[in-house]
Amino acid sequence: MRRSYDVIVVGSGPGGMAAxxxxxxxxxxxxxxxxxxxxxxxxxxxxxxxxxxxxTLRQDLTGPAYAQRFVDEALxxxxxxxxxxxxxxxxxxRHLWVTSARSxxxxxxxxxxxxxxxxxxxxxxxxxIPGSRPAGVYTAGTAQRLVNVEGYMPGRRFVILxxxxxxxxxxxxLTLEGARVERVLEIMPYxxxxxxxxxxxxxxxxxxxxxxxxxxxILGDRRVEAVEAVQVDERxxxxxxxxxxxxxxxxxxxxGLIPENELSRxxxxxxxxxxxxxxxxxxxxxxxxxxxxxGNVVHVYDLVDWVxxxxxxxxRSAARFALGDQVQGAASVGLxxxxxxxxxxxxxxxxxxxxxxxxxxxxxxxxxxxxxxRVQVADGDSLIxxxxxxxxxxxxxxxxxxxxxxxDRVRQAKALVVCxxxx
Amino acid sequence: MAQEKDRLICVTCPMGCALEVTHEGPALVExxxxxxxxxxxxxxxxxxxxxxxxxxxVRVRGGLHPLVPVGTAAPFPKxxxxxxxxxLREVELEAPVRAGQVVLADALGTGVDILAxxxxxxxx
Ligand SMILES: Cc1cc2nc3c(=O)[nH]c(=O)nc-3n(C[C@H](O)[C@H](O)[C@H](O)COP(=O)(O)OP(=O)(O)OC[C@H]3O[C@@H](n4cnc5c(N)ncnc54)[C@H](O)[C@@H]3O)c2cc1C
Ligand code: SF4
Numbered sequence: 001m002r003r004s005y006d007v008i009v010v011g012s013g014p015g016g017m018a019a020x021x022x023x024x025x026x027x028x029x030x031x032x033x034x035x036x037x038x039x040x041x042x043x044x045x046x047x048x049x050x051x052x053x054x055x056t057l058r059q060d061l062t063g064p065a066y067a068q069r070f071v072d073e074a075l076x077x078x079x080x081x082x083x084x085x086x087x088x089x090x091x092x093x094r095h096l097w098v099t100s101a102r103s104x105x106x107x108x109x110x111x112x113x114x115x116x117x118x119x120x121x122x123x124x125x126x127x128x129i130p131g132s133r134p135a136g137v138y139t140a141g142t143a144q145r146l147v148n149v150e151g152y153m154p155g156r157r158f159v160i161l162x163x164x165x166x167x168x169x170x171x172x173x174l175t176l177e178g179a180r181v182e183r184v185l186e187i188m189p190y191x192x193x194x195x196x197x198x199x200x201x202x203x204x205x206x207x208x209x210x211x212x213x214x215x216x217x218i219l220g221d222r223r224v225e226a227v228e229a230v231q232v233d234e235r236x237x238x239x240x241x242x243x244x245x246x247x248x249x250x251x252x253x254x255x256g257l258i259p260e261n262e263l264s265r266x267x268x269x270x271x272x273x274x275x276x277x278x279x280x281x282x283x284x285x286x287x288x289x290x291x292x293x294x295g296n297v298v299h300v301y302d303l304v305d306w307v308x309x310x311x312x313x314x315x316r317s318a319a320r321f322a323l324g325d326q327v328q329g330a331a332s333v334g335l336x337x338x339x340x341x342x343x344x345x346x347x348x349x350x351x352x353x354x355x356x357x358x359x360x361x362x363x364x365x366x367x368x369x370x371x372x373x374r375v376q377v378a379d380g381d382s383l384i385x386x387x388x389x390x391x392x393x394x395x396x397x398x399x400x401x402x403x404x405x406x407x408d409r410v411r412q413a414k415a416l417v418v419c420x421x422x423x
Numbered sequence: 424m425a426q427e428k429d430r431l432i433c434v435t436c437p438m439g440c441a442l443e444v445t446h447e448g449p450a451l452v453e454x455x456x457x458x459x460x461x462x463x464x465x466x467x468x469x470x471x472x473x474x475x476x477x478x479x480x481v482r483v484r485g486g487l488h489p490l491v492p493v494g495t496a497a498p499f500p501k502x503x504x505x506x507x508x509x510x511l512r513e514v515e516l517e518a519p520v521r522a523g524q525v526v527l528a529d530a531l532g533t534g535v536d537i538l539a540x541x542x543x544x545x546x547x
Contacts, residue, residue: 039487048492048540050476062478062494064541068522148480151489176479176508195439199432200475204501390438390458 001103002030002080006322007315008096008110009033010087010263013042014304015295016116017070018311019318023114024077026319031079032108034098036086040074041067043118043296044304046145049169051196055305066304090115090267092288111322112290114314115264115278119257119296127255131217136224140166140254147173155250159227160184161215164395165193165302167254172201181207182246185229187214187236190368192395194302216243218251227251257300267291274343275299281332281348282359283317284310292318299345299362302397306362333410338378338419340366342394349402351411359402365392365420372423375400379413392420424448431469433462446470474498478540481511481526485545486518492540493526499535506531518545 006028009016012035023031033040044052047063054060061069075081085100096108121139138146138154144166146152156179160167163186171181184202189212191198202209216230216238231242259277261269269278270287277298278286285292294314295307332348344363353359361377369392377385377400387400398420402410410416424447431442438458444466445453454466468474477499480490499507507530514526520543527537 045541048480048494049478050494060476062492062540064492065494065522068541148492149488149490151480151482176504194437195432196434196437199434199439203432204475396437 001106002032003107004109005030005032005080006110007031007112007114007318008108009114009116009315010090010096011035011042011116011118011295011297012037012040012071012081012083013116013118013295013307014044014067014070015118015297015307015311015314016042016114017067017074018308019114019116019292019294019315020074020079021070021077022312022315023112023319023322024074024079024315026316028112028319028322032110033074033079033081034085034087034096035081035083038084040071040081040083043141046141046148047169048148049173052304055303056308057305063304070308087263090263090291092268092291094290110290112292112318114311114318115261115269115286115291115293115297116295116311116314117260117263117297119259119300122253122256122258124253127253129215129218131228132220134218134220134222134224136220136250137218138250138252140164140170140252143250143252144170144173147177153177153179155179155224155248157182157248158250158252159215159229159246159248160252160254162186162254162256163188163191163193163198163209163211164254164256165197167252168193168197168201170252170254171207172205175205175207181205182248183207183229184209185213185215186211187232188212188394189234190393194395214238215251219245224249224251257296259297259299261297264291264293264297269293272343272347274337275345277345279347280345281350282313282346282353283350284314284346285317285321290318290321292321299343299364302395306397306399333413334415335361336415336417337363338417340369340392340420341418342366344418349410349416351407354402354404354407354410358404361400361402361418363398363400363418363420365394365398368393369420369422373420374423375418375420377402377416377418379409379416382409384409384413384416388423389420426452431466433457433465435461435465442466444470473501475501475504477504477507479508479511481514481516483516483518483520483543486516486520486543487546488543491516491520491543493537494540495530496536496538499530500533503531503533507537511537516543518543 007023044063044067052066217228478494
């Protein structure tokens with residue numbers, strides 16, 4: 001086995017596989033993908049439903065089918081894949097400590113690294129639900145793996161907390177497998193997942209959704225026996241007297257995802273508290289030279305198509321860095337979240353990149369706007385780009401493109417502030 | 424036949440317009456609330472012949488995992504999904520399985536094939 005590579009990618013989900021493919025196509029001689037699971041593919045292997053690839057491939061694929069395409073492409077290009085191997089540590093000088101049953105603990109070295117570790121789910125501890133600690137509380141993604149990969153039903157009667165896509169998709173999946181889903185509770189006054197999933201996963205199967213509601217308490221000694229649903233006010237405080245007991249044996253939590261960045265932190269990569277992922281530039285370079293990041297490790301994407309695109313960009317940047325032709329351009333301009341924007345990625349932009357073509361900014365809004373909205377990118381009072389939106393919702397990422405014609409103004413800007421407001 | 428009113432949500436694009444439909448049984452009479460023409464087509468198809476892509480798993484013997492994910496090759500009649508699930512529960516494959524392999528041809532006489540979503544290598 002080699003010890004030294006041009007590019008090493010950590011994680012074999014769509015972000016990592018796209019990065020590996022792009023690194024190879026852009027001249028990296030040897031590319032290795034390291035995956036802790038027994039096979040490459042990432043989280044998509046358990047997302048057996050359709051809806052993947054609609055944007056970029058113009059096909060409605062299942063998660064495993066989408067993953068397989070990119071795994072096959074990477075293998076056919078000669079990318080090395082090491083499975084059942086966990087990266088334990090990455091140093092700022094790009095050494096990786098990897099452990100696997102087959103080769104024990106090894107130290108590898110890379111000219112460039114792409115972080116593509118994906119994200120993990122928020123758990124009960126992180127949202128502090130009171131009550132007893134019986135068996136029968138799972139995150140929705142864990143339940144998804146049990147049902148779709150391991151063939152094990154975690155319960156018969158479910159309540160799901162959170163109207164995100166994973167929760168709604170599991171409501172349908174469990175119903176198809178013969179379980180009863182009593183209710184989906186959502187603390188926000190609006191749906192947090194896609195409308196398509198609301199229609200095809202909840203309405204189609206008669207699963208009731210209650211907005212502005214959460215789990216007040218979990219009841220049961222050894223196993224969940226019921227949960228108490230409570231209404232909340234606009235500041236998320238329980239409204240007294242609204243408690244309702246729902247008998248069930250399992251509670252699924254679909255309460256958000258957090259980028260997985262233990263390794264990044266150890267490598268000295270600076271993290272943005274707003275996204276939970278590394279600060280990146282337009283080429284997905286992090287604060288540590290030669291370390292790039294792609295996919296859910298940067299921020300939680302809504303559609304896999306964007307993850308693949310980001311992987312291509314990161315992989316190309318990594319190959320260029322490895323081959324030593326990274327141009328040291330002008331100083332980058334910072335991008336900041338302004339009115340009604342939670343975060344913007346990338347957080348830094350080298351104006352010279354606009355000479356190569358338009359640059360895409362992606363962001364999430366804080367509050368929904370149903371009806372016409374606009375995104376504006378400005379430097380103080382001077383407007384640099386504006387785009388109309390038919391609506392803006394926290395559950396769907398907003399994309400805005402900076403045109404090459406903005407080059408001069410971006411070069412002179414001190415900082416770019418992005419806002420989303422009613423039009 | 425008497426006219427009825429119903430509410431639908433168009434999911435042709437992420438906007439998700441709330442449609443008000445007037446129909447006589449499966450025939451669309453009038454629709455409102457659509458922001459574009461595709462909403463009319465959606466309402467017509469939803470009333471006449473609602474269909475969905477269906478994804479589930481079937482058992483596999485001797486594979487890396489005990490299940491292999493499968494899905495419909497085309498949208499499947501919504502009213503018969505539970506029937507399809509019961510049928511697929513009886514299917515058991517033998518590893519290795521190829522991605523795209525037909526697991527069940529012409530399911531329930533609908534003309535829709537059920538395909539394996541991924542390859543499943545044999546366990547070593
Ligand atoms: C449950 C769920 C349902 C979804 N449904 C949809 C949908 O319907 N449509 C859609 O378009 N998108 C959907 N998405 C989003 C899409 O699947 C993700 O955005 C995409 O899979 C993210 O890809 P990734 O490469 O960033 O991460 P992942 O696919 O999560 O891959 C990360 C990989 O890194 C590996 N890894 C992590 N740490 C280490 C380490 N230290 N060493 C070695 N390997 C490591 C992990 O094992 C994993 O395989 C869904 C996401 C989830 C979680
Ligand atoms: S009616 Fe048109 S705009 Fe509205 S959801 Fe359907 S396709 Fe989208």
